[in-house]
Amino acid sequence: MWHHNYNTGPPTPVRPLALQSLDHSQLYQRRVLHLDQNERSEDLDLSPTTGDYEDLSENDWTSDQYSNSSANWTPSPQSKPDRLPPRNVAPSSRAASSNANAIMQNSVSLPLHASNDVVGVTGNMSLGNMFCSRCGDGFEPHEKIVNSNGELWHTQCFVCAQCFRPFPDGTFYEFEGRKYCEHDFHVLFAPCCGKCGEFVIGRVIKAMNANWHPRCFRCEDCSKELADLGFIRNQGRALCHECNAQAKAVGLGKYICHKCHGVIDDKPLRFRGEVYHPYHFNCASCKVELNSDAREVKSRPGFTSNEMNELYCLRCHDKMGIPICGACRRPIEERVVTALGKHWHVEHFVCAKCEKPFLGHRHYEKKGLAYCETHYHQLFGNLCFVCNQVIAGDVFTALNKAWCVHHFACSVCDQKMNQKTKFYECDLKPVCKKCYEKYPAELRRRLRKTHEATPKKAAV
Amino acid sequence: MNQAPVSCIPNAKMSKAKKVLDEARASGNPELDLMEKGISSFEEMPGLLNMAHITRLTLSHNKIVDIPPGLANLVNLEILTLFNNYIEELPVSLSSMPKLRILNLGMNRLNALPRGFGAFPVLEVLDLTYNNLNEESFPANFFILETLRALYLGDNDFEFIPSEIGQLKNLQILVLRDNDLIEIPKEIGDLTRLRELHIQGNRLTVLPPEIGQLDLIGNKSVLKMDYNPWVAPIADQLQVGISHVIDYIRSETYRYLFSRHVSVRGPPPPKYIDKTNKLSRIRRNI
Numbered sequence: 001m002w003h004h005n006y007n008t009g010p011p012t013p014v015r016p017l018a019l020q021s022l023d024h025s026q027l028y029q030r031r032v033l034h035l036d037q038n039e040r041s042e043d044l045d046l047s048p049t050t051g052d053y054e055d056l057s058e059n060d061w062t063s064d065q066y067s068n069s070s071a072n073w074t075p076s077p078q079s080k081p082d083r084l085p086p087r088n089v090a091p092s093s094r095a096a097s098s099n100a101n102a103i104m105q106n107s108v109s110l111p112l113h114a115s116n117d118v119v120g121v122t123g124n125m126s127l128g129n130m131f132c133s134r135c136g137d138g139f140e141p142h143e144k145i146v147n148s149n150g151e152l153w154h155t156q157c158f159v160c161a162q163c164f165r166p167f168p169d170g171t172f173y174e175f176e177g178r179k180y181c182e183h184d185f186h187v188l189f190a191p192c193c194g195k196c197g198e199f200v201i202g203r204v205i206k207a208m209n210a211n212w213h214p215r216c217f218r219c220e221d222c223s224k225e226l227a228d229l230g231f232i233r234n235q236g237r238a239l240c241h242e243c244n245a246q247a248k249a250v251g252l253g254k255y256i257c258h259k260c261h262g263v264i265d266d267k268p269l270r271f272r273g274e275v276y277h278p279y280h281f282n283c284a285s286c287k288v289e290l291n292s293d294a295r296e297v298k299s300r301p302g303f304t305s306n307e308m309n310e311l312y313c314l315r316c317h318d319k320m321g322i323p324i325c326g327a328c329r330r331p332i333e334e335r336v337v338t339a340l341g342k343h344w345h346v347e348h349f350v351c352a353k354c355e356k357p358f359l360g361h362r363h364y365e366k367k368g369l370a371y372c373e374t375h376y377h378q379l380f381g382n383l384c385f386v387c388n389q390v391i392a393g394d395v396f397t398a399l400n401k402a403w404c405v406h407h408f409a410c411s412v413c414d415q416k417m418n419q420k421t422k423f424y425e426c427d428l429k430p431v432c433k434k435c436y437e438k439y440p441a442e443l444r445r446r447l448r449k450t451h452e453a454t455p456k457k458a459a460v
Numbered sequence: 461m462n463q464a465p466v467s468c469i470p471n472a473k474m475s476k477a478k479k480v481l482d483e484a485r486a487s488g489n490p491e492l493d494l495m496e497k498g499i500s501s502f503e504e505m506p507g508l509l510n511m512a513h514i515t516r517l518t519l520s521h522n523k524i525v526d527i528p529p530g531l532a533n534l535v536n537l538e539i540l541t542l543f544n545n546y547i548e549e550l551p552v553s554l555s556s557m558p559k560l561r562i563l564n565l566g567m568n569r570l571n572a573l574p575r576g577f578g579a580f581p582v583l584e585v586l587d588l589t590y591n592n593l594n595e596e597s598f599p600a601n602f603f604i605l606e607t608l609r610a611l612y613l614g615d616n617d618f619e620f621i622p623s624e625i626g627q628l629k630n631l632q633i634l635v636l637r638d639n640d641l642i643e644i645p646k647e648i649g650d651l652t653r654l655r656e657l658h659i660q661g662n663r664l665t666v667l668p669p670e671i672g673q674l675d676l677i678g679n680k681s682v683l684k685m686d687y688n689p690w691v692a693p694i695a696d697q698l699q700v701g702i703s704h705v706i707d708y709i710r711s712e713t714y715r716y717l718f719s720r721h722v723s724v725r726g727p728p729p730p731k732y733i734d735k736t737n738k739l740s741r742i743r744r745n746i
Contacts, residue, residue, distance in 0.1 A: 380680070386539075386562070388584055388609070400656060400682050411564070411587075412543045413495045414518040427589065427614050427635045427658060428682060438521055438544060439567075440739040443590065443615065446638065450660065453686065 132157050160184055207231065208238050219243050267292035272309050285316035295331060297322070339363065340370060351375055399428040410435055425451075477505045485511070490536070495520040500546075502528050509533050515559075520544055529553040543567055543587075555579040566590050566612065569740050571597065578602040589635070590615040592740050595622060603627045614638055614658065615738070619728075626650035637661055637684070642728040646670040656682045663729045664688040666721050672710035677703040689729045693717065 130145070131138055134157035139145055146153040159166050162184035173185035180188065190199040194210030195217070205212040205227050214227035221243035232244040239247060245263065246256045255264045258274035268275035269292050278290045284297075295317040297310050312320065322331045326342030327349070337344040337358075350357045353375035364376035377383045377390045384391050386407035396403040396419070409416050410423065410432035417423055417432060424436040426447060436444070476497045484492050485507075492514050494505065500523040502508065508517075509530040517534065520543040527542070532553035539562040547568040554560075555577050563580075566589035573593070578601035586608060594617040603624035611628070614637035621636065626647030633656040634648075641662035648654070649670025657676060665688070676683040683702050690698060693714070697704040708714050735741065 385585075385610075388561070400680065412541070412566070413520045414491075414493065414516065414539065414541050427612055427637060428633075428656060429587075429612075435520070435543075442738065446661070450686070 269294055271296055271311055281311050283313040283316050284310040285312055288313050340365060340368060399425055481505060481508060490514045491516040493518050497522060499524060512536060527551055532556050550574050552576055573597055573599055575599045578604045580605060582607050585610040587612040590740055592617060594618050595620045606630060621645055623647045640731050644668055649673040655680055658684045660684045661687045665691050666718055667709055669709055669715050669718055672706060677706050
């Protein structure tokens with residue numbers, strides 16, 4: 001785009017010199033006319049391109065927002081000349097040495113070239129005044145002469161200063177007074193892109209201590225092109241403004257509003273999986289501007305994912321009758337367990353002892369608390385003394401213990417007893433009459449003594 | 461299987477136990493009742509040790525002296541009752557019984573427990589009432605019986621209880637009635653699930669303040685502590701009621717009294733239960 005190869009007529013300022021000899025040549029005149037037309041048409045083509053240059057050089061890269069970054073494009077006094085020179089300046093002069101310097105240093109863009117100029121054939125003109133710019137010799141009559149920017153060359157002298165070969169397609173690049181073919185100019189002077197490693201022709205982005213194609217210089221987070229947006233250096237990374245703000249907010253432990261991309265200083269509002277400033281939203285019911293207390297009512301049965309979610313202010317939310325979990329105090333949007341006079345998330349309705357959720361299993365209530373089967377019986381004593389299992393059917397309670405009906409037996413002979421069986425107590429264990437009578441007399445005496453003492457005490 | 465092996469044991473004696481065994485084999489009943497059969501040896505119960513399917517074996521009120529190590533072959537046994545026999549020693553193999561949950565060795569003549577006795581994998585209730593055990597009788601690993609929920613040591617000769625008692629985390633019932641206890645270790649306060657504590661009929665004068673950590677005065681709890689030579693403040697509270705004793709033990713006043721009492725401890729009170737007539741001693745006295 002930048003290096004159009006176009007043939008231009010002889011440069012105006014030097015025209016008198018050259019024209020004096022060529023003026024009379026009809027061929028030359030025709031050509032000049034032709035080239036002038038070419039030039040004019042290309043003028044139109046070029047104008048947008050020219051605009052690009054201006055964009056770059058006129059952007060205020062030092063405005064406050066970039067000042068925190070050392071890698072900003074800083075304007076240089078030399079960058080102004082990087083604009084396309086006025087059209088009436090010969091193309092070759094655009095690549096004048098000073099320009100090329102500026103280009104390299106300020107990394108605006110590469111110059112172009114000039115191009116092959118006029119190859120004229122000297123007639124019987126004042127050959128005596130004309131000398132080749134390279135070898136200094138004169139020209140033979142009828143010899144082809146190259147005229148570029150008012151300078152004249154032998155065709156064999158009009159070659160690349162590096163490789164001494166003619167310029168392909170007549171395109172050359174001039175630097176410090178020397179002309180180079182495109183290839184050698186790039187090899188010698190063009191910067192390499194920090195990303196793709198290719199030569200950068202045209203607009204050069206100089207940033208982060210390297211050169212880049214505009215297309216190659218992108219935000220390291222979101223890959224947005226940064227050439228025209230500007231960038232901010234954040235811990236050695238080039239980021240766009242949004243990504244930089246986000247990175248900064250994360251560093252501060254804050255959220256970035258998904259809508260305005262500003263940092264959320266107060267509590268964020270979560271909605272459909274993103275965080276926002278609460279004031280971007282209004283209550284779906286009363287339309288009041290929301291604060292962070294607002295509640296997201298998640299998709300009801302029949303709706304999928306987040307699509308149907310709505311936001312309500314706390315007041316309206318409470319009026320909607322959505323149950324609140326007795327454990328976590330958050331609304332219950334899925335299955336509700338109702339127990340102990342409260343509502344619960346299924347996973348929050350747990351045993352007061354082991355804190356495992358009941359998940360639909362039977363629970364036991366005691367003094368306003370719920371227990372799983374095991375812990376209810378463990379804590380409140382309805383495990384059978386013999387089998388140590390929860391007593392399923394009728395409970396036989398005696399001696400501070402409980403038994404499954406079929407496990408109630410004499411602790412000495414293991415013979416089953418029923419409610420009517422008369423039994424004695426020893427160490428709060430049941431002993432059938434038959435076994436008790438087998439106890440040694442001295443033990444029975446002691447037991448009797450204690451037994452007689454106990455009720456007397458209880459009566460006191 | 462149906463024909464009992466030839467034995468030199470008198471037939472009449474044999475038949476009683478053998479009849480029960482035959483019936484049990486015929487019916488497949490896994491619970492075996494052999495109490496009061498006059499059995500003095502396992503040899504009188506031919507084939508019993510091969511009945512690996514039985515879950516309960518009750519041999520109360522017999523005259524058994526020796527327990528054969530082969531008893532441990534009954535791998536499905538959950539309840540073993542040997543109450544009121546003449547057992548003086550237990551086989552080491554007993555503690556390897558994989559399913560034994562309730563072991564009743566009350567009213568025997570045990571002077572010690574075999575080494576490794578704490579190895580029972582699932583023992584829940586251990587009744588050693590009315591034997592001749594004391595603090596020396598416990599093997600080293602006894603208190604690793606973490607599954608134990610009831611331990612009956614009434615009518616024995618303990619003067620001290622090893623402090624390792626605190627390791628029995630699941631203990632709900634501890635009976636130390638009618639021993640010679642001089643003190644209770646403070647580790648009893650670690651038995652957080654203890655709901656029944658019998659320490660009546662000992663030589664206790666004070667209780668460790670740590671006992672106040674336990675819930676022993678709830679309506680599901682029992683604390684029996686009569687017949688001890690308690691220090692006057694405890695004795696006074698006991699007159700009013702157990703809950704007053706616990707309240708007092710939990711007070712700072714008592715904490716102070718206890719520390720002073722421990723530092724200037726006098727000689728232990730005399731034994732005042734005459735045990736010479738204990739059935740468990742009879743053999744020795746004869």
